[in-house]
Amino acid sequence: MTPIEIAEKLCTLCQVCVKKCPFDALSMQDGKIVVNEKCTACGICVRTCPEKAMSLRNLPKKAIAKDLKDYKGVWVFIEHSDCKIASVSFELLGEGRKLADKLGVELSAVLLGDATERMAAESASYGADTVLVMNDPLLKNYRTQPYLAGIVQLVQKYKPEIFLFGATTMGRDLAGAVATKLRTGLTADCTALDIEEQTKFLKQTRPAFGGNIMATILTKNHRPQMATVRPRVMKAPLKDAGKKAAIINETIVVSAELLPTMIVDFILQAEQNAPLEDAQIIVSGGKGMGSAKNFDMLHAFASAIGGTVAGSRKASEAGWISAAMQVGQTGHTVRPRIYFACGISGAIQHVVGMQTSDIIIAINKDPHAPIFSVANYGIVGDVLNIIPQMTKIFNEGSGNNESH
Amino acid sequence: MIFFLMALLLHIDIVSTAIDSQYCSEKVTIVHIVVCLKQVPDTTEVKIDRKTNTLIREGVPSIANPFDLNAVEAALVLKEKYGATVTVISMGPPQAKEALRRAIAMGADQAILLSDRSFAGADTLATSYTLAQAILKLQDAGGVDLVLCGKQAIDGDTAQVGPGIATRLNLTQLTYVSKIESVDADGKHITVERKLENGVEIVRGNLPALLTVVKEIYKPRYASLPCLIESLAYEPVVWNAKQISADSSQIGLEGSPTWVETIFSPPLREGGVILNPGDENYDKEFSGLIDTVKKIVAEERSKLVCS
Amino acid sequence: MNRIEFDVVVVGAGPAGITAAYLLAKEGLKVALIERGEFPGAKNVMGGQFYSYPMRDIIPEFWEAAPLERAVSEKQLWLLSRESKIGFSYKNPQFGAPPYNAFTVLRAKFDRWYAEKARQAGVVIIPETLVTGIIKKGTQVIGVKTGRENGEIYADVVVAADGVNSLLSKYAGLHGEIESRNVALAVKEIIELPQGVIEDRFQLEKGQGVTIEFMGEFLKGMVGTGFIYTNKTTLSVGIGCLLSDWVDNGVSPYDLIEDLKSHPVVRPLLQKGTVKEYLAHLIPEGGYRSLPPLYTDGMLVTGDAAMLVNGLHQEGSNLAIMSGKFAAETILEARKAGDYSARTLGAYKKKLDESFVIKDLKKYSNAMPLLENNRHFFSTYPRLLSDAADEFIRVDGVPKKKKQRMILKGIFKRRGIIGIIKDALSAWRIVK
Known part of the structure; x- marks a missing residue:
């Protein structure tokens, strides 16, 4: 089954689609237009076909539609190092607030680390209604494996509908692993987010092709809808030190012996070598x-x-x-x-x-x-x-x- | 005479075995490295048709993703050091063989193309599944110690397929690797440098591992002429969905949770304020500009200060 | 390590090199085609006119499959004064139908297609490889060295098709540095416009195209021309002038293109277009007098490398293809004779001499020196003509007879009657 259906009766073999496909995924073979492995189902051919001979196949309805409703709330992963929250996390709290308000749901900050009290309060002051905290010495510095385990544990228990990460080395490292573990959709490096009015889907807009085009992407049948967001694109909200959030503490279930990596050292980069x-x-x-x-x-x-x-x-x-x-x-x-x-x-x-x-x-x-x-x-x-x-x-x- | 020759041959054989075993006893730690490589349109050549908001791909060459070539080079350096075999795999149509040949020209031992129409429409989740299935097959055939990927592909820029493969195959995930420091003699650990926004992290991880590499790791070599000519005639092995035991619900469009809703071209950048020293408001506009710069400069400074 | 051996090594995958390689591989020879660019065409920026002959003999009905832009059915020459033009045009709709006369092409695409044909015929195309020297045995060229490790490659005969300023010819001692008066620097921009707009603006039938050449004051007295070629969805707009002139006049090519583009009668043709690319290229326009030796023991020189360009008629790629074809024929004969020395390869020069290639170049052999020494053709005459036309057409109450007198007076004042007669004689000598 290919993603694009071609009505052969309508197709005039004009090959406009072949030329327009940005991914080189269409070609003419044996008097037919064929779709190859490079297809990303972006739908450009469908839009540009002068004969309207092409259509995107409907997404399989295999996903568990009733389960989608069980997922509620917007989550933001709080990235930090040396007990300092990365500015992208504040930006995401600001953006997450807007999305949560549009959906009428709660905004939660997800904070994994060791000694996180101050950062939990700070997350609240940037707009989180709830802070989900996992405190454990194993989580002191970011490492993929324990963070992945912790996050998956939280998602499976609380079921958020949207989960945002900064598109930083840490955010991309983690989100890619989490989405795979949860078998859900992840959109990288978004520059705009919004909620589609009728379906309530998260509209994730991102540049592709070295910034030559923008694509808006939906995760229709899987939850949570995950995205990494480019730093410095969204605006961080003003800090409101008086704002409090409900703190939920969870304990991570992972054993130290099973961890595959160990941080040996960290060398802070001198500014001029950037x-x-x-x-x-x-x-x-x-x-x-x-x-x-x-x-x-x-x-x-x-x-x-x-x-x-x-x-x-x-x-x-x-x-x-x-x-x-x-x-x-x-x-x-x-x-x-x-x-x-x-x-x-x-x-x-x-x-x-x-x-x-x-x-x-x-x-x-x-x-x-x-x-x-x-x-x-x-x-x-x-x-x-x-x-x-x-x-x-x-x-x-x-x-x-x-x-x- | 014949006996003499046989003795000589035998002798050579013995000597070479001795060299091999000496080589092995010290260094057989990494036996098989798999590199994932994607053929991409050269995005620096892509132009936009502003009228229809589509890309003009005509005349844009397809190339091997540059970061993946850095990964190939890293694999070849390890091959030279440890005598490992390097296998390059790619998911794509038959044309993608061209990109695989490039890796062969550089010195990779074999190339496998995962090609099946049913792979079409894959997002990163389905792609990582497909590649992971192929790596599993290679693992079954004799083990894989290390999987190397470029940090991201220049057409999608997602950086998600590497972590996807690592998670699926339970490999130690080490992303943004800028240097491979060492592999332990027992072949159980690898120590690498990871290039992060604000510095370099040195991490020791268990093998088998998956590394995504940044371009600083190694510059891809310029193939020698004999290798290049040989690669031009190389035919990669082709595996279809069935040959990697792929579950049809996890590949291609069906295995992809994300859905491209629309594609549009980014708004054109437009010119802004022009300040002319002769103008009346010059001083005011100039100081406004200075304030804008000051604000950003202050923000950037504060990032560098660790509180 | 085994030596890398081929029957023939061709250096440079442009029209000359691909033609030679293609024809030889079709005859069953083992041919290597070495290209310094990432792929054939990658380094190519030719102006964009491509004549149907002799390509149509090599790949019959190539227009059915090749990536061509437009069939040129009209040629125009515009003489520009500061604010006006006089135009000449020849249009023949037959040129827009098979077998066609000329096409506009974007060479990056065309060469790639043509090279693929060669590859299918069995040519081994070696990309991204620079030839750094030749290998000789005595006086006989027996191979080339490349910039790659273990990069020697041996062959019975080497074809130099490596373009203007041919490194191979230099390595073989066939010529030194090219004189800057024998080579033109062409600069051009690719300007994007919708297909329909191009067809409306230039009054073209669908799929047909026009080439416009410009002469006049914008050239600031340099020997050269400006041009606009219509491609499918782009225009190639540029200027080619003798390299020595650019250098002597200290004019920036970029500024000169801007001048041409902003000329009051040119500007409307380009309106709302967006510049996609800016390219520069050297064209060997020295003509017959600048031809280097075209063969030596074990090597033939073709195309731009052999300076086979008819600057006046702007023919280059067709001469290149012709020379590639003759090179292939000569090599097949030499193979039969089992002798690749200059004695046998000399047949190549003879074939060229007997064809339109050298005959045309010979015919114009005086053109370049004359034009170079007489810059009035490029600036004074366009100005005089347009002044005359302006005077004649403008209705301002001056009687026509008086106008004629004024026109003639104006002309003689600026060039002098003796000068004009001399120029007319020169012009006759160029075209006779």
Whole structure:
């Protein structure tokens, strides 16, 4: 059985579907359109078939429809290290709150660890109605196996309908294992979540194909509906220290001898060694910088704001930055929170490597430079004046802008 | 004369056995490594048709998922060290043989393509089932010590299939591995470095294990010319659903709980405020911009400080 | 380790190389085709006109299966002044039907398809491999070295089809660095537009296309042309000028394309299009006088590597295919004779000489030097012509007779009667 049904009577073999399939999953063989293993049932062929000859096969109704109703509530996995909750977990509590309100159900924080009291209270102050806690020395540091066992134990007992994780190394490591154990659907790296009004399904929207397309995905017949959510996409709610939550303590049933891994050591990464893809603030220079010496300005600015210096292909070819720090089609694709494009004209080859940055600030003499058409802020002026000016502002202000 | 030759041959035989056993006694810890590899469209080449919101795939080459090639390289390094056999498996249509040949050119010993129309429509859950069934079959045929995957595929970016396989086969799950430090002499443990957001974690895990690797682990080698030419004629073994004893309710569309509801293209990025030093509101807009930057800078700084 | 041996090694999977490899494999020879790109076509950016002849002799009715963009049924030449144009056009609907005259193609797709045909015929295509040297025994080329480990590969004969600035020819000592006046730098952008919009805008029948060449002031006095080719859902827009001119004038190719694109009569053709790609490529346009030696003991040189390009008519891939075909024929003859020395391989040059390939190049052999020394063809005359047309067409109360006098006066003022006569003679010499 293939996911796509083709009404052969209607099919004119025009092969529009073959061309439109993003996954290379359709081909013409022996005078017929055939669907191969690469098909993801995305339905693009169904939508683009000019003859309306294609349809998606209905999902098998095997899933236990009556059981779905037993699953209630929205859960958020609280990620932490060194007793500090990851900011993505707060963002998820904010998003989970909205979903729970739309469904009229409770929002629960799921907290596994050792000595978790303070973090439980903090989860409450960010909006959780309930905090499910598992305290055990085995859970002190994150490891896949005990966390997997603990979470599965909780899900089987309390049956949430939605379960959200941060799309971090920890969240992805855990969610992938949990969803497999529970044999349920998991959508990775979501950037938007919503509830479908009639069916109450969780609408999970995520980028695919290196950000070229977005897909909205549903888990119709399995529960919980699981998703990992990209950090810094959702907004964290304001903290309300007065808000309290019901704390439910559970004991994990797992024995230490059975654990397959042991953490030997952890080496905290020095800031300046962070690879370009992970940099959250990037100061990037192009041909307009004029010389290697002028790049010193960018380094000074970057160190004032805790940024990483990168450059365009022109800058890399001129030897002003190393090839490892080149952004664009032939270099790295970056997605920082702020991208400063200094003296970069904005050739498409460069833009494809940085267009998904949260904020793009472009500085260029030429008011017609294409970079301005993708920049959130465009400063028309000489980068060699503006950068030192900004560096000065930040160096002066560094004392009093740290408080929050 | 003949006797002499026989003696000589025998001698050679003995010598080579001696070398083998010496090699073995020290290092036979990892015997069989399986690498999972996916053929993907080169997403850096994909363009969007803005009118119909679909991808323009015409002319976009299919390539071996780059992270999976890092995994192949890691397997080959272990092969050189421990004399292990490297098997590469992939789920896909016959065209995916091309990606498997690439691994063969690099030095993998054998390649298996899991190909069956009924695998179509699989999400990560069904994919991990299919791959796990194939690995089970290899396990039955003589054991698998290590399964290696790339950290994620560049077309889906889910990073879910690796953990899925580990969970199904009860393998020790070690994701985002940037370095394999050592394998214990008894062949029971492996120590690796995991690359996390804020540092590197060193973990010792039981074997058999499943590792997903990041690109820092090893750069895929450039195949030698004889290996490359040999790989061009290599025919991977093909297994269908029946040959991996797949349960039809767990593969393809039927085995996939997730359902693609819609696909659309992301909104075009648009230009924002243009600040011109000559303009009246320049100073005001400039200081607004500085405030925005300050806020983010402060947030980023606070992340680095451990409370 | 066993030596890697083939009957023939072809270096470069473009039209010349694929043709030679395909034809030889069809005759049962063991052929290796080495390509530096990830796949054949990956490194190819040719302007996009592809003539039906002689491809149709090699794969009959190739248009049924090959990925082609549009059948070119119209050619236009536009002379641009700063704000206006004079256009010439030849349209023949017969060109839009089999056997066709020319197509627009995107070479990345076309070469891939053509190479697949060769692979099916038995050619071993070795991708992502750079040839780093040749192997010689005495004066005889007996193989090539590649950048891969254990990368030597031996053959009875080597075909160099590795494009402009052929490394193989250099390794074999057939020529040194190419002079920048013998090569043109072409830059182009691929601009995306819906299929229907292209057909409406350029008044095309479905599936048919037009090529437009531009000359005029936007070239800033350089020897070259601009162009727009219509593909299925894209336009190729670009400029090709002598490399020496780019260098001497210090003009940025990117800026020049922008100038062309924003020209008042060109802009409407491109409206609402989005730039998909920007590409640059060298084209050997030195013509007959720049031809390097085309063969040596154990090696033949084909296509762009042999500088077989007719710059004036913008023919290149057809000459490449022709040369690939002749190379294959020559190699089969040499195989029969069991001799791959220059003496036998010389038949290749003879075949080229007797065909339209060299005959055409010879005919235009004076063109490049003349055009190079007389830049009026690319800037002054388009300007003069458009001024004349403007004067003649504009109704402003000046009597027509007076207008004619003014036009002639204007022309002679800017070029002088002697100059014009000289130019006319040159032009005649080019095309005679």
